[in-house]
Amino acid sequence: MLLVLATAGITITLLLATAFFAYATDPWQRVFTQSSGAHVWIHTRAGTDAGSLAGLDEVRATAGPFRTVRATAGLQPGGARATLELRGTAQRPTTAAPQIVAGRWLDADTDAGATPGIVLDSSVARAMWAKPGDSLVLSGIAAHLRVVGVADTAEAGFRAGESPGAAWVLPATLAASDAGGDQRGRTIGLQLTDPADTDYVVQRAVTRLGADQITDVSTWRQAKAAAEGDNQLLGRLLGLFGLGALLAAALAVGGAISTRVRAHLRDISILKAIGFTPGQVVRMFLTLHLGFALGGVGLGALLTEGLGTLVPGRIGDAMALWRQLPEHAWLPWAISGGVVAFIGSATCLAAWRAGRVPPVPVARAVTATGGRATGLTRRALGLRIPPALVLGWRGAFHHPLRASAAVARLAVPLLLITIALGTWTTLDRFTSHPETVGLPAALTARSDTLGDRELHQLLTSGPGVTAYPGAEVQALVPGQTGTITLRGLGTEKHPYPFTVVEGRAAHGPDEAIAGQGLLDLLDARVGDWVRMTVAGDPHVLHLVGRTIETADGGRVVSTSLDTLRDGGTAGATSAGSPPPRPDFYHLVLSHGADPGVVRDALTKASAGRLEVREIPNPADQLTAVRAVALGLIAVLILIGLAELATTIGAGVRDRGRDLLALRAVGLTPRQITAVIVSATAFVTLAAALAGTALGLLVSEWLINLQGRTSGWGTGIAQDPAPAVLLLVVAVAVTVAATASLLPAARAARRRLADSAGAVL
Incomplete structure (x- = not known):
């Protein structure tokens, strides 16, 4: 069974x-x-001839180029906000055509009036809780826009604070925007x-x-x-x-x-x-x-x-x-x-x-596991150690190959159980101590209406809240095959508490730390100098450390906001530098503070003029792993019990052949039972110690391997607590001893005449 x-x-x-x-x-x-x-x-920028890319030999078809405007959208009344890339198009594209999942596509006759229509990418619609029929207010556009459709695309989806969500409007709606030149651009999709x-x-x-x-590049692999x-x-x-x-x-x-x-x-x-x-x-x-x-x-x-x-x-x-x-x-x-x-x-x-x-x-010898007692056995008996334990130890490991096979078979499920516990503990670390896995800040805040000083005072007015100014720009990597995130957080006087697992924190004006995904992308190591381009301006930074970075697949370079504004050792032009005002603030809360309560308090104190979001924690999306771990542990326990039944049967049978010898040396049925039980317990103890010890090593290796391949980096693994491992060992030995007790008692009370037949 x-x-x-x-x-x-x-x-x-x-x-x-x-x-x-x-x-x-x-x-x-x-x-x-x-x-x-x-x-x-x-x-690209607004004046770029992006349509010329259609003439590349490798390009089979194109989507666009679309004229674009970046705008901040808010759901009315008082709903969530998000950054959108508005694309002006009169007709639904044939290449990279958005797949309508709710509502309809734009109609030039009905969506060009006083309430223009807009179609949202499904990822940003989910983030804003928007659906067809809702009303949106967009920065730079006087009229409210009505959501007429929600569409799926194969592009990289919306991520708050990182990448805008795609949205489609009619060209007339786009032309009505009073956004500045730095918010306008062009976007083209290339089908190869x-x-x-x-x-x-x-x-x-x-x-x-x-x-x-070029301001940003994204590929199908990233999406x-x-x-x-x-x-x-x-x-x-x-x-x-x-x-x-x-x-x-x-x-x-x-x-x-x-x-x-x-x-x-x-x-x-x-x-x-x-x-x-x-x-x-x-x-x-x-x-x-x-x-x-x-x-x-x-x-x-x-x-x-x-x-x-x-x-x-x-x-x-x-x-x-x-x-x-x-x-x-x-x-x-x-x-x-x-x-x-x-x-x-x-x-x-x-x-x-x-x-x-x-x-x-x-015919087999009656004392199949007999023979002369070893010196260790005789010394143990001389030290008045209970004979049942001594003979149980000797019986458990008298046949080394057979004992090793039994230990190995029992150790495998215990090894896998330890790995499952290591996975569970690592998730708990993400949840209870996110600052140790690259997530020191719980909230990010930004406002388009509050002044910088007023915003900073508002954010730091509450107890247990520390605000760090920040900005992000997209940078082209050397070789110009893709874009990465160049992030400035904190200042030189007030540095951001990054989680550095290799090297050291960035202190100097040209120093930075990077995620594992970026090091792999650039084939770089800690200590290297890297060059990247932001809006045509070069930034040269010295990578002095590696941090655990869960955002953007680890393809992030982080430095101080001062260094980002200065543009590294190469200097920067006004076009390449981020604005003097921070784009956002990361909020580090005191231990035990509830991010939801702090977010609601800040939103209320700002009268709705402040947008506060919780920073995503990967553990929030991996809750199913806990249920998976429990189910797997249950399966492994069944396998372990099946193997334990085999071990008990073998031990009872072998000790059954020794009944004549054990009784001849004066052992009572109770002592014989103790010999059989202790032999099973010793085998299980050896398997439990070997399985948990090896499981710790394999668990740490596998979790860190996953962290490295995902771009987060090594250093995220957390071993189970010693008390938990000791509990696993104790439960395994206790279950083995308890399960072998009844078969051992039956064997010990077997009549000698019955045992004689077992010698064959």
């Missing part, structure tokens, strides 16, 4: 992992295909003949238009990575634990067959004596355990297919989406068949040993 339930859990885990991978990648791919999406988006030419096309575009004319987000991480976790649990189950099945073969040597010999061939004996064991595997796989597949869509949250959404994909017709069968085949292959070796049992039983 334990093996069947464990196999069902493994099957559910692997099926959910596959569904999450599809859930992570398919929505973006589906929108990109349906919309005939663009592989590269180039954002070969997506692999993305970086090369970006280089050619920068060469043709000039680096000082896809942003769309996958933490769903990809969930899929990886499920796949990793599912495969690990499958390995543990295969080891448990192999151990169970080997133990069963040793326990039934006489019965197998009798079968061969009456005419069974070795092949028939092997097929008998294979059939038995393949039946268990089929039962578990069938149960897991039925539960996943029948109840998967009913689970609330992203698990149910992932299963619902997966059912609509063509590969769903064969992937569940392939995964289920793979599980059965893997478990079957693990049973072949053990079943082959059953086929090699001779047809004539071979």
